Amino acid sequence: MxxxxxxxxxxxxxxHLLAAVAVKLxxxxxGVLTAESVEQAKACLKDVGHVDxxxxxxxLLGKExxxxxxxxxxxxxxxxxxxxxxxxxxxSPEKQQSYMRLGITKYYIKSNHRxxxxxxxxxxxxxxxxxxx
Amino acid sequence: MNKLFQNASIGFxxxxxxxxxxxxxxxxxxxYVVLHVRSMLIAEAIKSLQSDLQSEKEKVEIYADQVKGxxxxxxxxxxxxxxxxxxxxxxxxxxxNSTLVQWQNRLQAIFSAExxxxxxxxxxxxIDKDGREVVRVNLVDxxxxxxxxxxxxxxxxxxxxxxxxxxxxxxxxxxxTQLNREGNxxxxxxPYKPVVRYSSPVFQKQTGTxxxxxxxxxxxxxxxxxxxxxGSRFDLYVADAEGYFVVHPDTTKEWxxxxxxxxxxxxxxxxxxxxFDGQSGVIYEGDDVLAYVRVQFDKNDPSRDWxxxxxxxxxxxxxxxxxxxxxxxxxGFATFVLLFFIFRFAIRRLLSPxxxxxxxxxxxxxxxxxxxxxxxxxxxxxxVAEAFNRMADKLKVLYSSLEDxxxxxxxxxxxxxxxxxxxxxxxxxxxxxxxxxxxxxKAMLASIGDGLIVLDKDERILLVNxxxxxxxxxxxxxxxxxxxxxxxxxxDASGTLVSEESRLITxxxxxxxxxxxxxxSVQYRRKDGSHFPVAITVSPILSDEQVAGAVEVFRDxxxxxxxxxxxxxxxxxxxxxxxxxxxxxxxxTEILLGGDAGEVNxxxxxxxxxIYDGGKRMVELVNALLNVSRIELGTFIVEPKATDVVAxxxxxxxxxxxxxxxxxxxxxxxTREWSTLYNADxxxxxxxxxxxxxxxxxxxxxxxxxxxxxxxxxxxxxxxTVTLAEDSFxxxxxxxxxxxxxxxxxxxxxxxxxxxxxxxxxxxxxxLGLYIVKSIVDHSGGHIWFVSEEHKGTTFFFILPNAGxxxxxxxxxxxx
Numbered sequence: 001m002x003x004x005x006x007x008x009x010x011x012x013x014x015x016h017l018l019a020a021v022a023v024k025l026x027x028x029x030x031g032v033l034t035a036e037s038v039e040q041a042k043a044c045l046k047d048v049g050h051v052d053x054x055x056x057x058x059x060l061l062g063k064e065x066x067x068x069x070x071x072x073x074x075x076x077x078x079x080x081x082x083x084x085x086x087x088x089x090x091x092s093p094e095k096q097q098s099y100m101r102l103g104i105t106k107y108y109i110k111s112n113h114r115x116x117x118x119x120x121x122x123x124x125x126x127x128x129x130x131x132x133x
Numbered sequence: 134m135n136k137l138f139q140n141a142s143i144g145f146x147x148x149x150x151x152x153x154x155x156x157x158x159x160x161x162x163x164x165y166v167v168l169h170v171r172s173m174l175i176a177e178a179i180k181s182l183q184s185d186l187q188s189e190k191e192k193v194e195i196y197a198d199q200v201k202g203x204x205x206x207x208x209x210x211x212x213x214x215x216x217x218x219x220x221x222x223x224x225x226x227x228x229x230n231s232t233l234v235q236w237q238n239r240l241q242a243i244f245s246a247e248x249x250x251x252x253x254x255x256x257x258x259x260i261d262k263d264g265r266e267v268v269r270v271n272l273v274d275x276x277x278x279x280x281x282x283x284x285x286x287x288x289x290x291x292x293x294x295x296x297x298x299x300x301x302x303x304x305x306x307x308x309x310t311q312l313n314r315e316g317n318x319x320x321x322x323x324p325y326k327p328v329v330r331y332s333s334p335v336f337q338k339q340t341g342t343x344x345x346x347x348x349x350x351x352x353x354x355x356x357x358x359x360x361x362x363x364g365s366r367f368d369l370y371v372a373d374a375e376g377y378f379v380v381h382p383d384t385t386k387e388w389x390x391x392x393x394x395x396x397x398x399x400x401x402x403x404x405x406x407x408x409f410d411g412q413s414g415v416i417y418e419g420d421d422v423l424a425y426v427r428v429q430f431d432k433n434d435p436s437r438d439w440x441x442x443x444x445x446x447x448x449x450x451x452x453x454x455x456x457x458x459x460x461x462x463x464x465g466f467a468t469f470v471l472l473f474f475i476f477r478f479a480i481r482r483l484l485s486p487x488x489x490x491x492x493x494x495x496x497x498x499x500x501x502x503x504x505x506x507x508x509x510x511x512x513x514x515x516x517v518a519e520a521f522n523r524m525a526d527k528l529k530v531l532y533s534s535l536e537d538x539x540x541x542x543x544x545x546x547x548x549x550x551x552x553x554x555x556x557x558x559x560x561x562x563x564x565x566x567x568x569x570x571x572x573x574x575k576a577m578l579a580s581i582g583d584g585l586i587v588l589d590k591d592e593r594i595l596l597v598n599x600x601x602x603x604x605x606x607x608x609x610x611x612x613x614x615x616x617x618x619x620x621x622x623x624x625d626a627s628g629t630l631v632s633e634e635s636r637l638i639t640x641x642x643x644x645x646x647x648x649x650x651x652x653x654s655v656q657y658r659r660k661d662g663s664h665f666p667v668a669i670t671v672s673p674i675l676s677d678e679q680v681a682g683a684v685e686v687f688r689d690x691x692x693x694x695x696x697x698x699x700x701x702x703x704x705x706x707x708x709x710x711x712x713x714x715x716x717x718x719x720x721x722t723e724i725l726l727g728g729d730a731g732e733v734n735x736x737x738x739x740x741x742x743x744i745y746d747g748g749k750r751m752v753e754l755v756n757a758l759l760n761v762s763r764i765e766l767g768t769f770i771v772e773p774k775a776t777d778v779v780a781x782x783x784x785x786x787x788x789x790x791x792x793x794x795x796x797x798x799x800x801x802x803x804t805r806e807w808s809t810l811y812n813a814d815x816x817x818x819x820x821x822x823x824x825x826x827x828x829x830x831x832x833x834x835x836x837x838x839x840x841x842x843x844x845x846x847x848x849x850x851x852x853x854t855v856t857l858a859e860d861s862f863x864x865x866x867x868x869x870x871x872x873x874x875x876x877x878x879x880x881x882x883x884x885x886x887x888x889x890x891x892x893x894x895x896x897x898x899x900x901l902g903l904y905i906v907k908s909i910v911d912h913s914g915g916h917i918w919f920v921s922e923e924h925k926g927t928t929f930f931f932i933l934p935n936a937g938x939x940x941x942x943x944x945x946x947x948x949x
Binding site: 014016017024027 | 705709755759
């Protein structure tokens with residue numbers, strides 16, 4: 001039986017964290033693409049053409065933030081319905097609300113969650129049929 | 134007029150009043166007398182007039198009677214019988230052989246003699262029984278003239294003839310007075326001859342046969358005037374019984390009767406309204422008096438009466454009075470003038486002492502108490518003068534004593550004045566000090582670093598200080614009297630203009646309470662349009678419980694806001710920065726522990742767990758610190774919404790399932806007394822539940838129990854150890870844990886505090902949880918407390934308003 005391998009785009013500026021997430025995702029059976037900035041993330045998408053979910057931090061390298069990337073994803077028909085998981089250490093409720101308004105799947109405060117817990121949520125999201133958000 | 138009278142002297146007054154009195158008196162009595170005398174004189178005049186008339190009437194009547202006698206006498210003269218005899222005998226009297234003619238001549242002679250003698254007859258006649266005049270003598274030119282046979286007339290149809298024929302021998306017929314008529318047809322003879330005919334029947338002596346009539350025509354006016362003085366002095370009016378005038382001062386009015394001239398003038402027309410029915414009487418026509426008498430020519434026949442009136446003109450009656458009155462007036466006036474002068478003189482003499490008195494009084498008034506008034510009499514004025522002199526003496530004594538008293542009092546006063554002056558100087562000093570204080574206060578006020586505004590109860594600016602001017606750009610003169618809310622706009626956190634009702638000053642004035650800005654987001658706009666954040670405090674100025682105004686103090690908190698911002702940002706940044714390495718630690722440890730990097734042995738696992746736990750604790754600490762910093766920085770947002778408390782609680786319990794099961798603690802949740810939703814900020818309520826539950830789990834030894842109850846209770850009920858002041862949402866969590874040492878109970882809610890009994894045990898905790906919970910509960914309008922006994926257990930209670938957590942605006946939300 002063929003198990004589809006889902007591809008997750010991980011956008012995170014902290015190298016160590018990025019590495020840890022990538023490792024865990026791979027160990028959990030996902031394909032991983034990494035980017036440290038919105039620019040890189042866009043380029044990744046272009047290269048690969050398709051991902052199944054996005055792991056997104058807020059503060060990134062470069063001028064643009066995670067919010068900009070979400071807006072970008074939402075503006076494109078192809079990526080509008082991608083499940084987006086914002087994993088940030090920013091606790092500002094305003095930022096959280098902005099993300100929710102744009103239409104992300106879930107918002108996590110990094111330090112409060114185990115990796116495997118987040119990955120479980122991702123797994124559920126990509127396994128289920130897409131819902132209109 | 135009144136003033137004039139008041140200012141006149143007594144003498145003048147007395148004289149004036151007396152004169153008035155005398156004048157009135159004299160006037161009245163004089164008028165009375167005059168009137169009385171007048172009426173008396175009138176009565177007198179009338180009386181005399183009437184008596185004159187009466188006597189005249191009598192004279193006339195007597196004479197008229199005499200005429201009757203004369204007629205009878207004439208009738209008895211021999212010629213009359215002789216004529217009769219002669220006529221029955223063919224003209225010859227058989228008795229003495231005289232002829233008819235002779236007898237006629239003799240009768241004529243008798244008639245003539247009588248006529249000449251008496252002068253009142255116009256005609257004397259003898260008429261035979263056939264009515265033919267036999268003898269007639271006329272008065273012609275004042276002389277008797279026997280009328281010749283040829284001129285004798287037939288008078289048989291005359292009424293006097295006919296009337297007389299019927300009479301007896303001794304009767305005399307008296308006719309109406311008439312104007313004499315002659316001729317055929319009988320026409321009024323001119324000049325007018327008013328006649329009264331006296332006639333008597335003639336009888337033949339022997340046979341007694343009626344043989345004719347003897348007629349005497351009497352001239353009436355001569356009848357009257359011959360025998361009386363009537364008409365000599367006064368106007369005479371004579372009228373017959375029917376009222377037609379026989380005699381009238383205006384002769385054209387005479388003989389108005391139908392048998393005479395027919396002019397109609399009569400008494401009634403002359404004197405309308407007057408009555409002439411009596412025998413005598415008085416008539417007033419204007420000021421004239423008329424007296425009348427009835428003259429009876431025939432006592433048996435009132436139709437033969439004449440009414441005789443004499444008119445006495447008023448000038449005659451009153452003539453005498455008027456002159457008397459005139460002289461009386463003159464006398465009276467002269468007397469009056471004389472009296473006046475006498476009186477005046479007397480009064481003067483009498484009242485001159487008063488003058489002296491007046492002069493004396495003036496002199497006393499100037500202070501000359503030795504004045505004396507001469508005493509000239511013993512009357513009342515004299516007594517007054519005496520009294521005056523005595524008074525002057527007494528005054529002298531009094532005055533000197535007064536002078537002494539005044540002197541003494543003046544001395545007292547001088548002393549007092551000196552004292553007062555001292556006091557005044559002291560006062561002035563005090564005032565100067567006060568002024569200085571005032572100036573200092575003013576200077577202090579002016580130099581207060583914060584903006585100061587004093588407002589009246591209508592929110593109008595009374596006073597501002599220099600800082601106000603500096604901070605807002607308005608000068609005091611520009612804003613005084615204006616409403617604060619109009620001069621200084623307030624903006625809220627989002628930059629919107631705050632309405633007048635929401636301004637602090639409005640609230641303060643309305644509710645008489647101090648109001649302070651609760652957060653740092655309120656801004657004031659300057660005159661130039663720029664704005665800056667402010668902290669404002671407004672306090673009411675109360676006087677007798679009434680709001681008299683308010684005082685506002687405000688501060689530019691730009692720095693603080695910036696500091697706040699900086700702090701917030703720092704905390705944010707710090708926590709963010711702390712979190713990243715913590716995440717790193719945790720996740721790598723997780724990977725290692727998960728075997729994703731290779732197998733790990735038990736020992737490795739143990740150590741890795743320690744690292745992981747440490748990391749987790751750090752994360753907790755960082756989260757707690759972040760919340761604490763938010764709490765510390767000011768207010769945090771409380772956003773109540775309808776929350777399913779039961780579900781929330783269940784989820785919190787579920788979260789901590791692992792720990793609970795690990796320690797074999799039984800947890801029971803009783804939410805039977807709370808069924809509805811509750812208005813709470815779910816995030817905050819969750820934090821409270823989480824903290825309290827995790828504490829209960831942490832500090833209860835294995836095998837212990839935890840009971841959670843949620844209930845709604847009403848005002849007045851007791852909950853735990855507290856009587857509820859309002860309807861409340863009530864929560865309690867009881868554990869059978871280590872309890873809280875009694876001596877550390879007061880520190881339980883303080884930051885970073887961990888009681889000794891748990892520190893020695895191997896439990897972890899930040900020491901911040903309860904601080905955060907208490908802050909949340911207090912900020913949401915609730916109350917938290919506990920009861921505890923060491924080694925027995927602890928129960929934490931908290932209550933929140935039944936209506937819900939109190940909404941709080943703020944700049945931060947607490948988070949986890």
